[in-house]
Structures are given as C-alpha cells and as structure tokens.
Amino acid sequence: MSLLNGSSLTPASFFLNGIPGLEEVHLWISLPLFTMYSIALTGNFGLMYLIYAEEVLHKPMYIFLALLSFTDVLMCTSTLPNTLCILWLNLKEIDFNACLAQMFFVHAFTGMESGVLMLMALDRYVAICYPLRYATLLTNVVIAKAGMLTFLRGVILVIPFTFLTKRLPYCRGNVIPHTYCDHMSVAKISCGNVQINAIYGLMVALLIGGFDILCITVSYTMILRAVVSLSSADARQKAFSTCTAHICAIVITYVPAFFTFFTHRFGRHSIPPHIHIIMANLYLLMPPTMNPIVYGVKTKQIRESVIRFLFKRKESSSQKS
Secondary structure, eight states: OEEETTTEEEOSEEEEOOSTTOGGGHHHHHHHHHHHHHHHHHHHHHHHHHHHHOGGGOSHHHHHHHHHHHHHHHHHHTTHHHHHHHHHHOOOEEEHHHHHHHHHHHHHHHHHHHHHHHHHHHHHHHHHHSGGGHHHHSOHHHHHHHHHHHHHHHHHHHHHHHHHHHTSOOOSOSEESSSSOOHHHHHTTOSSOOHHHHHHHHHHHIIIIIHHHHHHHHHHHHHHHHHHTOSOHHHHHHHHHHHHHHHHHHHHHHHHHHHHHHHHHHOTTTSOHHHHHHHHHHHHHHHHHHHHHHHHHHOHHHHHHHHHHHHHHHHHHHHHO
16 A cells, blocks of 8 residues: 555555355356346347337437436446456456546446436326427437436536545555445445545435436326326326336336445445345346346337347348348
C-alpha cells in the first residue's frame, strides 16, 4: 500500500474473495452463472437485432425494449466476466482504479435499468390512456431525449460514489468479500468513517429507485382505471395483455434488488454472507436473462416476428442451395 497525503492509505489493488465459505464449490456455482450469462447475451443481442430488422417492431414500445436489452447487456457484462475469472481461474486481484470503475458502471447501469422500466411504464400509460395521440407524443426524438436523460441521471448521481470511496483510508487490508466491486462492500473494508457513503447511497437509491417505482405505480394506477372503465371484456383483456410482459420485467428486476438492498443494510447478521453475495449476482443476472424470454413468450408481435425472420432465413438458404 502507498501513503497518500500523509494520512490516508490507498491500496494499489484489491482482492475480490469470491463467495466466502463456498470456495470448494466455486466451479459448480460458476456453471449456472455462465449459462445465464450466455442466455442473456444471446437473447438480448437477438432481440435488439430483431427489433432493428423487423419494420413492424419500429414502434416506441419496442424501441424502449431495445434500450432495455442494451442496458441489460451492459449491466451483466460489467461484473460477470470478472466473476467467472475469480470462480474459474482464481484471479482475484483487481487494480484500485479498475475497482472504482467497475463500481461506477455497476451502479450506473442498474440505475439506467430502473429508469428504462419507468419509461416503459409511461409508454404503456400513453398507449392505453391516449391511444390516438400515442404516435405524436412518443416520437423518435422524444424517445431519444428520454433515454439520454435516463443515462445522464444515472451517471451524475453515481459519479460521487467513486470520489466518496477513493477518499477513504484502507488500513484494515484490501480483501473484499465479494465477487465484484460494490459501493458499500468496498467502503466497509475501510477504517475511515463511511457514514457519508451510507447516507449518500441511501439517497441515490431513493432518488432513482424510489422515484421510478413511484412513477411506475402512478402509471399503472391510471392504466387500471382506464382499463376498468372499458365496456368490452375483450378490450380490457387486450389492454392488460400489452402490460403483462412489462409487469413481469418489473418483478424480475425489483424483487432481487429489494432483497439485496435491505439485507445489505439490515440483515447482515441474520443472513449468511454467501447468500447475500449469490443474490447480489442474481440481481445483476436475472433481468438480462429473463427479460428476452418473458417478452418473447408474452408479446405476440415478437413471437410472430421471430417466426417470420426464421422463415425468411430458411427460404433464403433453400434458394442458395
């Protein structure tokens, strides 16, 4: 370690300890993680390409879905390659600045994920409550601006994490009991006062997660009121069906997020550390893995586009032969 400013100790690198207590089964734990990561990459890249290639999917709902897929790929890729190196090759060392960079990307992309889900809820609200103005309200320019604002919100709010963590002295050692660099996991091995880190982390969670959940709740409350007021049962069912996949995506994202958030702050002594670390990894892996599957199964236009795309490929290959 090197002495900085005469008072604070900053390590040249950290050692990510993987999943403490389960070192003997690291290889077996890595197999489902690798499988989920492979499914996530294949599913999300495939979904993005399908939305790009099929003109029928060039609608606000599917553009937001492509943005969600893009965010999912970035979110899981920010940690999983490094996690697999730890579990497979025992490569635990990570440079101090690289750890801060990973911490930034993890929190920025999870913030973007939440923001995109909020934008998709607003999209469903406009589509169901203002169907005649849907195309004029949600233009490509509006979608681009909304996506950029969501990205900037995550970046601006998460940047202070790196400075708050970098200022801390690390005189207790440089071993992090985790598979990736998380803000509070890094801060907790410091021998300095981390109260500011904890307070700011809670504030960011409320500003991003709390605000997004509030917007989603209000949007679906308005949607429910609009759908219930429809006289036709078929119209109500059709309106609800357009929201099913998005509701599933919300549950898949926020349930592990809440578990990780609350156990990190309130359940440290009652829940074993390895359970917390495994859930923290699933929190970053479950949405990217499940979202393409959910939307593929629940969305009729995507199913039809997949069949049409595969049929075109089969036709073109048979003509070449």
